Amino acid sequence: xxxxxxxxxxxxxxxxxxxxxxxxxxxxxxxxxxxxxxxxxxxxxxxxxxxxxxxxxxxxxxxxxxxxxxxxxxxxxxxxxxxxxx
Amino acid sequence: xxxxxxxxxxxxxxxxxxxxxxxxxxxxxxxxxxxxxxxxxxxxxxxxxxxxxxxxxxxxxxxxxxxxxxxxxxxxxxxxxxxxxxxxxxxxxxxxxxxxxxxxxxxxxxxxxxxxxxxxxxxxxxxxxxxxxxxxxxxxxxxxxxxxxxxxxxxxxxxxxxxxxxxxxxxxxxxxxxxxxxxxxxxxxxxxxxxxxxxxxxxxxxxxxxxxxxxxxxxxxxxxxxxxxxxxxxxxxxxxxxxxxxxxxxxxxxxxxxxxxxxxxxxxxxxxxxxxxxxxxxxxxxxxxxxxxxxxxxxxxxxxxxxxxxxxxxxxxxxxxxxxxxxxxxxxxxxxxxxxxxxxxxxxxxxxxxxxxxxxxxxxxxxxxxxxxxxxxxxxxxxxxxxxxxxxxxxxxxxxxxxxxxxxxxxxxxxxxxxxxxxxxxxxxxxxxxxxxxxxxxxxxxxxxxxxxxxxxxxxxxxxxxx
Ligand SMILES: Cc1cc2nc3c(=O)[nH]c(=O)nc-3n(C[C@H](O)[C@H](O)[C@H](O)COP(=O)(O)OP(=O)(O)OC[C@H]3O[C@@H](n4cnc5c(N)ncnc54)[C@H](O)[C@@H]3O)c2cc1C
Ligand code: SF4
Numbered sequence: 001x002x003x004x005x006x007x008x009x010x011x012x013x014x015x016x017x018x019x020x021x022x023x024x025x026x027x028x029x030x031x032x033x034x035x036x037x038x039x040x041x042x043x044x045x046x047x048x049x050x051x052x053x054x055x056x057x058x059x060x061x062x063x064x065x066x067x068x069x070x071x072x073x074x075x076x077x078x079x080x081x082x083x084x085x086x
Numbered sequence: 087x088x089x090x091x092x093x094x095x096x097x098x099x100x101x102x103x104x105x106x107x108x109x110x111x112x113x114x115x116x117x118x119x120x121x122x123x124x125x126x127x128x129x130x131x132x133x134x135x136x137x138x139x140x141x142x143x144x145x146x147x148x149x150x151x152x153x154x155x156x157x158x159x160x161x162x163x164x165x166x167x168x169x170x171x172x173x174x175x176x177x178x179x180x181x182x183x184x185x186x187x188x189x190x191x192x193x194x195x196x197x198x199x200x201x202x203x204x205x206x207x208x209x210x211x212x213x214x215x216x217x218x219x220x221x222x223x224x225x226x227x228x229x230x231x232x233x234x235x236x237x238x239x240x241x242x243x244x245x246x247x248x249x250x251x252x253x254x255x256x257x258x259x260x261x262x263x264x265x266x267x268x269x270x271x272x273x274x275x276x277x278x279x280x281x282x283x284x285x286x287x288x289x290x291x292x293x294x295x296x297x298x299x300x301x302x303x304x305x306x307x308x309x310x311x312x313x314x315x316x317x318x319x320x321x322x323x324x325x326x327x328x329x330x331x332x333x334x335x336x337x338x339x340x341x342x343x344x345x346x347x348x349x350x351x352x353x354x355x356x357x358x359x360x361x362x363x364x365x366x367x368x369x370x371x372x373x374x375x376x377x378x379x380x381x382x383x384x385x386x387x388x389x390x391x392x393x394x395x396x397x398x399x400x401x402x403x404x405x406x407x408x409x410x411x412x413x414x415x416x417x418x419x420x421x422x423x424x425x426x427x428x429x430x431x432x433x434x435x436x437x438x439x440x441x442x443x444x445x446x447x448x449x450x451x452x453x454x455x456x457x458x459x460x461x462x463x464x465x466x467x468x469x470x471x472x473x474x475x476x477x478x479x480x481x482x483x484x485x486x487x488x489x490x491x492x493x494x495x496x497x498x499x500x501x502x503x504x505x506x507x508x509x510x511x512x513x514x515x516x517x518x519x520x521x522x523x524x525x526x527x528x529x530x531x532x533x534x535x536x537x538x539x540x541x542x543x544x545x546x547x548x549x550x551x552x553x
Contacts, residue, residue, distance in 0.1 A: 002164035004143055008405040008433045011487050012442065025155075028440030029466075029484050034149050036143060037160035061164030 001038045001046060002061045009057040019052055022043035040066045097421055100200055106418065107189055107197050109179045110205035110345075111135025113143070113404065114384030114411040118203055119169045121415035131171040132197055134189065136178035141231055145404055147233040148255050149437055152240065152262035157232040169201065179206075181353040184371070200379065201418045202233025204349075204361060204369065205411065207385040208342035208402060213250075218312040223320040224336045226257060236337065238265060244334035247271070248323045250309045254436045256339030257292065258484055263437040264299045271302040271331050273309050273323070283535070284445065284481055288469065289457050289484070291462045304329070312336060318319035342402060344386050354380065360388040360400045365427035381409040381418055389428060393497065394448050394478070401535050403434045411501040431493055432535055435486075441465055444486045445477045447479030447496040449536055454518040456503050460485055468492065471521055472502030484530035 003023075005016075012030030016023075019059055023038045038046055041068050050058045105123060108115045111133040118132055128311075135141075142161040150156035174191065181190035182202075189197045208227035213219035223244075225236045240247070240263065247263050249256045252274035263270040276282065278289030279296060296303040308326040314323045322332045349356040355370035356362075356376070362370045363383045367389065369380040384407035388400040413428040420426075436443045452471025460467030460483075468488045471479040477500045480492035495504070503518045 002162055004164055006405070006408075007145070007435045008444075027437060028442065030486055031437040031440065031442040033153070033155055033437075035150070035156050035160070036146055037157070037162070059164050059166065061166075 016049035020049040107199035114205035114407040118411035118415040138176040148258040206345035248333040251339035323378040372537040455521040456518040
C-alpha cells in the first residue's frame, strides 16, 4: 500500500493518526509523519483514515497484494482519492 | 473545413496516436502523465529519467527517513491511475533537436516526439571543492540514494555532524540529528536560519529554535575547507572565523542547481535559472519566442505570475510541481482557446523541531512583516508580509488552520498592514516591522522561491539592441 499526504492541504486534524496509528503519527502539535509504504494488514485502518480526512489530503494506491481477499463491496466503495489496483 | 476544424483534427490525431515524451521521471513527470491519460490521450507516452527508480517522493527524505520512521526505498509515489508508459529509467536525456523533434539519450538512442514535457527539476549544489566533496562521510540530500547513505551514516553514531547551510533542508537535517541524540553544528553564511526564504524576523525565531534544541548554530560564517584523514574520511570542517569543528559526517545543504545543461545549444531558453515559459507552461526559445510543442513543469520551470507583478518565479515546492504538471498536461492536449494559465499561489510546508512551518505567497517579495496572531516566543503564530501596501505572503508556525484565510487575502490583494484585529493578536503584533531579507544580489543557499527578472513596475532595465 503506497500513500502520500498533500501536506499543503493537511490541516493537522489528526483523524488519520487516530484511525491508523501504526501508519500516521503527529509530531509535535500539528506536524504529520506517516509511513509512505504501509503493510497490507493495515489496509482497513488506512482506508478508514483516507475516508475520514476532512480535507481529502491522503492519496492511496492499493497494490494487488492489498486487494487480495478484499470483499467486493468494499473494493468498489473505497473513497475517491485512492488509486485502485494497477 | 474551418481553421478551427482543422486544428481540432490535428488535436484528435495527437490524442489518438501522437507521441508524447516526458523528460524527468519524478513528481511533476508522473502527475503530468496521469493527467494526460485521464484526458484520454491514447498515443505513446515515454518517460525518461536518469535515476534508476520509479518516481518517488522527496520531502520524507529529510524528515521521516532521517528520523528512522520510514525507509528511503519505500517512498515510491502512489499512482492515481495506470499510465501505460514506456519507461526509460537510469538513462539521462543528453540533447534536444527542436527542429527534428527528437530527444537524444545518454545511451545513444533517440526518441521522437510530437509534444515534449521537460520536468528535469534541480539537483543539490555540490561542495565546490571536488576533492573534499569526495571524502567519505560528506553528503548532500536530494535523492533516495543520498538518503540511504546519510541515514546509514547517522545510524553509525557519529560523534558530531556538521550541516553546511541552514535553509529548509539543512534545518530539517539538524532537527532530525538532535532528535536522534546526535551532536550537530550548523554553519550558515546568513544572519540566521531560513533568512533567504522567510527573512530576518522569522529567521531569528528559527535561530532560537535551533539553540533551544542544543544545535551548535554558527551564523555569519562560511565553511572554508573540509579536512580528511589519511584514509580519506572527513574529520573536520574549517570555518571563516578561524574555528575548526571536528565531525565524522558533513552534510552539504547549499541549495539547488537547475538541471538544464543537457539543453545547451538546443535553442531552447534554458539556463542556470531554469527554463522560462509562459503562464500556460509553454517553453520559450532563446529568441524569446514561445514554442508550441515544448512544455515545462516543476522545479526546473520559471513562469510569470499575474499576482506577483508578472515576475518570473521559480518554485522549489512540491505542490507547485503537482499543479504545474497538471496544467501543462491539460494545455498539451488542448487547442489555444481551452488552455489554462498556471496561477498557483505558492505554498510550502516544513517540519522541524516538532514545529509545523507553512507559508503561502512569495515572502521574499515582502518588505515588511507583521505578526497578526499568536506569539513567536510560544512558537505558535501567524505573520503576514507586506509589499507596496498589500498582503503578498504569510507564514505560520503551528497555526496552519489560518493559512487558507491568508491565502485568500493574498489572492484578493488585501491591504497591508491588515486593518482587522484578531482575537489573539499580541501587543508586539500591532505594527509592521521591516521583514529584513538579505540583499537579493547576495545569493542565499535555499530561498525555495526565486524571483528572476524585473517587475515591469521597476525601471531597472536598459535595453541595448544588438548590431
Ligand atoms: C530533502 C527534500 C525535502 C523536501 N521537502 C519539501 C517540503 O517539505 N515541502 C515542499 O513543498 N517541497 C519539498 N521539497 C521539494 C520537492 O521535493 C520538489 O519541489 C519536487 O520534488 C519537484 O518535483 P520535480 O518533478 O519538478 O523535480 P525533481 O523531483 O527534482 O525531479 C526531476 C527528475 O528529473 C531527473 N533528471 C534530471 N536531469 C535529467 C536528464 N537530463 N534526463 C533524465 N532525467 C533527468 C532527476 O534525476 C529527477 O529524478 C523537498 C525536496 C527535497 C530534496
Ligand atoms: S486526517 Fe487529513 S488533515 Fe488530518 S492530519 Fe490526517 S491527513 Fe492531515
